[in-house]
Amino acid sequence: MRAPRLRLPAWTATLTWKAAVFIAVMCCALAALLGVLVHVSVTGQTVHDAREKALTRLTEVTRLYEAGEPLPRFSGIDPEGLPASLRALAARGEHGTMVANHEGRPTMWAAGPADGRALAVRFDYTQSAETIDALDRSILGSSVLAIGATLLVGAFAVTRVTRRLHLTAQVARRISAGDLDARVNDPRTEDPSRPQDEVATVSGALDTMASSLQRKLQSEQRFTADVAHELRTPLTGLSAAAELLPDGRPSELVQDRVKAMRDLTEDLLEISRLDARNEAVDLAVHELGPLAARVVRASGTPTEVRVVRDATVETDRRRLERVLGNLIANAHKHGAPPVVVTVDGPTVTVRDHGPGYPAYLLASGPQRFRTENGGKGHGLGLTIAVGQAEVIGAELVFANGEGEEDGGNGENSGSGENSGSKADGGSGGAVARLRLPEYVSLADPPVAED
Secondary structure, eight states: OOOOOOOOOGGGGSHHHHHHHHHHHHHHHHHHHHHHHHHHHHHHHHHHHHHHHHHHHHHHHHHHHHHTOOOOTTEEESOTTOOHHHHHHHHTTOOEEEEEEETTEEEEEEEEEETTEEEEEEEEOHHHHHHHHHHHHHHHHHHHHHHHHHHHHHHHHHHHHHHHHHHHHHHHHHHHTTOTTOOOOOHHHHOTTSOOOHHHHHHHHHHHHHHHHHHHHHHHHHHHHHHHHHHHHHHHHHHHHHHTSOSSHHHHHHHHHHHHHHHHHHHHHHHHHHHHTOOOOOOEEEEHHHHHHHHHHHHTSOEEEEEEEOOEEEEOHHHHHHHHHHHHHHHHHHSOSOEEEEEETTEEEEEOOSSOOOHHHHHHOOOTTOOSTTOSSOSOHHHHHHHHHHHTTOEEEEEEOSSOOOSSSOOOOOOOTTTTSOOTTGGGOEEEEEEOOBOOOTTSOOOOOO
């Protein structure tokens, strides 16, 4: 059995964490290297001075021994405590020094040959050993302080960079959500005389892109609105003139096409208002079940309404009716009967039993002026439904059913725009689910259920 892979916390992937780890590792490595170099250098120099001192004393004691004079108390022949290795070295006729413990204290020994025995001298090495230990503690303490100070300074510098990156990412998300007025406004990009780093370059490029995109979209919105407004007047006259034509098939065709053009013009105007994002919402409290039934009756279509659980919602009735009306009309135009509208709490589902939504709609949502297989329609119905749902704070989700039952279970049910192209698993029909924010009255106490 394969062991589960250990996953690190999400914060370990941040740039601040990585920079802190890198700085800490580099500081530790540098401190260790410098500490070792200083320790080796100072220890070597201290030992060298002690050896020179010991050998000098050994030379003086050797001269006294050869002259037959009494030896100082810090010297002797084969004295007690002389390290065995140093004794053996002197027995071979060589001179040497060694640091060893004598009577519990560090001692520097120096020994040389004397008539087949070892003539040795010693002196206290405690102060030199304590000096080296104090140096090691100083190196360790200063290294810790240096690492801490470097981490603080590095974290401060990196945090300033990451904060600017987070701000840039936040502005990018706001732009992708539709707020085209969002800008980073990095002061380094506004003042050309100031040096620019990589973050400032990215921020400036994002602001430039957002400005260009805003100008382009505003130009398209103005063009759409201007075209729709310019078409309204001649279409009104054309509609009036078409009603004066004598009855017959040509008159019906003309009136039908004029009506289609007027509907398209009104849809274009509505989309231009939605794109401008300046729509005012008229909120009120409504019962969702009766409102859905009223929309079905107004549509004049054979649509079944099922209320599993009614709910009270606070919404804009006109916009909600527009959304439901578009979904129902789209289901009858592009789907197949029966079309069922189900109310289950604050969720309304509209479902047909046609081939389902096309794959592009499920992947990226409705697209304007796109139809499948030459189907009728201009692709604005569901686009308007999505826009109006966003205005009233509702969630509109499109899916294809998988052989689901239409019983009162509150499952997704809906309509498919231009669904002549059968999507994968579309045999269950097209499903559109509209979830509204439910209204909760603070004056009504909660009811306990068994």
